[in-house]
Amino acid sequence: xxxxxxxxxxxxxxxxxxxxxxxxxxxxxxxxxxxxxxxxxxxxxxxxxxxxxxxxxxxxxxxxxxxxxxxxxxxxxxxxxxxxxxxxxxxxxxxxxxxxxxxxxxxxxxxxxxxxxx
Amino acid sequence: xxxxxxxxxxxxxxxxxxxxxxxxxxxxxxxxxxxxxxxxxxxxxxxxxxxxxxxxxxxxxxxxxxxxxxxxxxxxxxxxxxxxxxxxxxxxxxxxxxxxxxxxxxxxxxxxxxxxxxxxxxxxxxxxxxxxxxxxxxxxxxxxxxxxxxxxxxxxxxxxxxxxxxxxxxxxxxxxxxxxxxxxxxxxxxxxxxxxxxxxxxxxxxxxxxxxxxxxxxxxxxxxxxxxxxxxxxxxxxxxxxxxxxxxxxxxxxxxxxxxxxxxxxxxxxxxxxxxxxxxxxxxxxxxxxxxxxxxxxxxxxxxxxxxxxxxxxxxxxxxxxxxxxxxxxxxxxxxxxxxxxxxxxxxxxxxxxxxxxxxxxxxxxxxxxxxxxxxxxxxxxxxxxxxxxxxxxxxxxxxxxxxxxxxxxxxxxxxxxxxxxxxxxxxxxxxxxxxxxxxxxxxxxxxxxxxxxxxxxxxxxxxxxxxxxxxxxxxxxxxxxxxxxxxxxxxxxxxxxxxxxxxxx
Amino acid sequence: xxxxxxxxxxxxxxxxxxxxxxxxxxxxxxxxxxxxxxxxxxxxxxxxxxxxxxxxxxxxxxxxxxxxxxxxxxxxxxxxxxxxxxxxxxxxxxxxxxxxxxxxxxxxxxxxxxxxxxxxxxxxxxxxxxxxxxxxxxxxxxxxxxxxxxxxxxxxxxxxxxxxxxxxxxxxxxxx
Numbered sequence: 106x107x108x109x110x111x112x113x114x115x116x117x118x119x120x121x122x123x124x125x126x127x128x129x130x131x132x133x134x135x136x137x138x139x140x141x142x143x144x145x146x147x148x149x150x151x152x153x154x155x156x157x158x159x160x161x162x163x164x165x166x167x168x169x170x171x172x173x174x175x176x177x178x179x180x181x182x183x184x185x186x187x188x189x190x191x192x193x194x195x196x197x198x199x200x201x202x203x204x205x206x207x208x209x210x211x212x213x214x215x216x217x218x219x220x221x222x223x
Numbered sequence: 224x225x226x227x228x229x230x231x232x233x234x235x236x237x238x239x240x241x242x243x244x245x246x247x248x249x250x251x252x253x254x255x256x257x258x259x260x261x262x263x264x265x266x267x268x269x270x271x272x273x274x275x276x277x278x279x280x281x282x283x284x285x286x287x288x289x290x291x292x293x294x295x296x297x298x299x300x301x302x303x304x305x306x307x308x309x310x311x312x313x314x315x316x317x318x319x320x321x322x323x324x325x326x327x328x329x330x331x332x333x334x335x336x337x338x339x340x341x342x343x344x345x346x347x348x349x350x351x352x353x354x355x356x357x358x359x360x361x362x363x364x365x366x367x368x369x370x371x372x373x374x375x376x377x378x379x380x381x382x383x384x385x386x387x388x389x390x391x392x393x394x395x396x397x398x399x400x401x402x403x404x405x406x407x408x409x410x411x412x413x414x415x416x417x418x419x420x421x422x423x424x425x426x427x428x429x430x431x432x433x434x435x436x437x438x439x440x441x442x443x444x445x446x447x448x449x450x451x452x453x454x455x456x457x458x459x460x461x462x463x464x465x466x467x468x469x470x471x472x473x474x475x476x477x478x479x480x481x482x483x484x485x486x487x488x489x490x491x492x493x494x495x496x497x498x499x500x501x502x503x504x505x506x507x508x509x510x511x512x513x514x515x516x517x518x519x520x521x522x523x524x525x526x527x528x529x530x531x532x533x534x535x536x537x538x539x540x541x542x543x544x545x546x547x548x549x550x551x552x553x554x555x556x557x558x559x560x561x562x563x564x565x566x567x568x569x570x571x572x573x574x575x576x577x578x579x580x581x582x583x584x585x586x587x588x589x590x591x592x593x594x595x596x597x598x599x600x601x602x603x604x605x606x607x608x609x610x611x612x613x614x615x616x617x618x619x620x621x622x623x624x625x626x627x628x629x630x631x632x633x634x635x636x637x638x639x640x641x642x643x644x645x646x647x648x649x650x651x652x653x654x655x656x657x658x659x660x661x662x663x664x665x666x667x668x669x670x671x672x673x674x675x676x677x678x679x680x681x682x683x684x685x686x687x688x689x690x691x692x693x694x695x696x697x698x699x700x701x702x703x704x705x706x707x708x709x710x711x712x713x714x715x716x717x718x719x720x721x722x723x724x725x726x727x728x729x
Numbered sequence: 730x731x732x733x734x735x736x737x738x739x740x741x742x743x744x745x746x747x748x749x750x751x752x753x754x755x756x757x758x759x760x761x762x763x764x765x766x767x768x769x770x771x772x773x774x775x776x777x778x779x780x781x782x783x784x785x786x787x788x789x790x791x792x793x794x795x796x797x798x799x800x801x802x803x804x805x806x807x808x809x810x811x812x813x814x815x816x817x818x819x820x821x822x823x824x825x826x827x828x829x830x831x832x833x834x835x836x837x838x839x840x841x842x843x844x845x846x847x848x849x850x851x852x853x854x855x856x857x858x859x860x861x862x863x864x865x866x867x868x869x870x871x872x873x874x875x876x877x878x879x880x881x882x883x884x885x886x887x888x889x890x891x892x893x894x895x896x897x898x899x900x901x902x903x904x905x
Contacts, residue, residue: 107748109833109834110833111734112838113833113836113838113839113841114733114734114737114839115733115770115774115839115882116742116836116839117736117830117833118737118741119829120826120829120833120853121741121744121899122740122741122744122746122824123398123822123826123829124822124823124825124826125741125744125745125747125748125822125873126744127391127817127818127821127822127825128448128748128819128821128822129385129747129748129808129813130391130808130844131815131821131822132748132812132815132818132819133812134749135753136383136801137753137756137757137795137798137802138747138753138756139387140387140795140851141756141757141760141795142344142613142748142786142829143387143390143391144760145747145760145789146390146391146394146882147390147394147746148764148767150394150397150398150401150786151676151767151779152767152770153398153401154401154404155770155771155774155776155779156739156774156807156839157401157404157405157837157844157846158774158776158846158847159774159775159839159840160840160841160842160847161840161841161842162840163775163840164775165775165776165777165778165869166855166856166865166867166868166869167866167868167869168856168859168860168866168867168868172856172867173842173847174856175774175775175776175847176846176847176849176852176855177855177856177859177868177869177871177872178410178781178846178855178872178877179846179850179854180778181869181872181873181877181880182353182880183776183779183879184762184779184782184869184873184884185353185881185883185884186356186397186861187779187782187783187786188782188786188884188888189357189360189884189887190787190791190886191786191787191791191794191891192360192364192887192890192894193360193363193364193386193390193891194780194791194794194795194889195750195794195891195895196364196367196368196386196891196895197386197387198794198795198797198798198807199371199796199894199899200367200371200379200382200383200386200898201383201802202798202801202802202899203371203376203379203898203899203900204376204379205379205801205802206805206813207375207379207502210374210803211802211803213850216380219834220376220377220380236826238886241889241893242889245893258890288875288876288878288879290875290876293850293851294851294854294855295876295877295879295881296877296879329896329900331896331897331901332897333894335890335893335894335897338886338889338890338893341886347882349826353877353880354879354880354883356878357880357883357884357887358883360887361883361886361890364887364891364894365889365894368890368893368894368896368897368898369871369897370897371897371898372897372898372900374900381900382898394859402832405836405837405844405845405846406845407845407849408844408845408846408847408848408849408850408851408852409849409850409851410851418845426835426837427832427835428832428836431832431835442808443736475781518892704805716759
């Protein structure tokens, strides 16, 4: 059991990060913190891919370096995914700023009270 | 230019259109609309050419940059893809006709509008799972921003919820892709199909990949209970945007689900894994039943239409779970039919609100006197949605029901037939109010902020408040005409689609 | 024992801190720390390009965006330092982690040289042909710019859509 967890430690970390991200997204009443949770959720998945590319004793996939190389493909995918993540965060925070301008609060429950009287 | 180059052009064209629509503001403000119309009309021409070729000469394949799959990214257009491409372009053009008066009308709005077209088109043509994720996110980003383009706080709150839930959906999809990739070392759909089969369909990694991808796409399609973002987003968005995203975004996500389930995993996988089959059947039945029940209990017309979509996409998922030629033909027909009917209904709801201010079910009483066109079109589309022959709504359900009978899925058949009654339940109370009751309250035509449709501060360009434009009438009447006319064309379409679906299932 | 486990513990600790800290500024700082930790993880896993991007974009740009947001809105202050535990949310996330952990045994060992990812024809093809076909020594760059250039186009479109999307969300016209 311990052996399973240690030999796949990055995957375990991935799952835990997904769990923490989910918790922050659901439990936080503050909208900014929900967006932080979304970021943690996404980076958990990035870890999954980068860990899969790794080989023990491997070098970065630069051909001037000695073999073995880690796989370049997951790195490329995650470079794209990181940019997607930032784009989503920027748009989400834009919405947060607008919600604050409209209702004067970022607290989920206060927001519901204010909107209930709309 | 070779035909296959058109497969890349359909993605590039709307991106280019978006850039031009954005930069056109340098020349003149509020100049995005004509650019978007020109780009979408060109897109329609190209997609029709592509679809005709795909139906006539078979599947078209394009390797981006000349790097062969699985090393590079491949684009594939078969009959089903062609159908989606034409649908996306045609619906966008219809919505643009509506949008000219109804707004929003800033240049960035039309730039994002074109990006949505690009994202949906990319999701349809790609034959690479990670590339599909990228286009899923482009679609998502533009849809979130479009929902937030309404100027009320409600739009922003709905959009943020949509963004958070939608991102979780896309991320679960990506995690599923990760499992499939760790399992096989490839991302190309056709290559994955071969390698997953070689690994055996009951491998845990394959099963996990399937479950995560399906659940991720369920969120995007808005299958119950993962639909929570959808009613808020549809009801909170400006009318133009509700029409566009209700017609296309879930539709293309459902197409992606169909594509991944059959091209990547295949019928043999579903046969080997009862849990996978149960996941699809369960999602379908719960969506059909609870979506309809929630639709009956809504007091706001746009929310009712939104829950109706949850139920109608249950039918599509049911067709996917049945997985024979007849049911999948039904899925394709109903995807097209639902897009036209539901997009038309949302636009009509917007038209009615512009003319009379009515937005709730009760306010629709006696509507036929105040907005004869609105009530007439709404009536025709509602009848089509219920599935009365000879409309396209009937044709789609008919194919799916016959497919269920062929497969011996009697429970699903009962639910599908029952769904017609449930659909009748929520549309009947509206139709009855519109045609057979006297108007009660005097409502003011909704303009400016009240309807969220005019974020430019109620700038009506010198026209009378409360008047709908010719384009708005044309768009909704066209939807009603198509909902009936396509019902006649559908059986010929079913025949030409047959070879595509047989190839998909083999 | 090597650097792996302490590093992962640090990253997970920072992530947990964002969950428990009630003060939003505190959570943002914890998140920035977390991003830096993740960037180091990428370097340890021999992904220096990803590490660099994460440090610049994840820790840098994202943190700045968060800080700008609370500067434009409000930093809620309260007497409590630690968030109250939310049992339903905890239930959902424990369930998610539990379900995912059942797949752990099926995942290959990390660093094993004979996983499908490393032995696949796609990875081998890139490593063997990237230089001769694309004339770039860094295989990551070769795949990014050439083999999967279509993704990279998509990535550029994502950045552009975030820009115009923000204008739409905030209701602004740039050139007006």
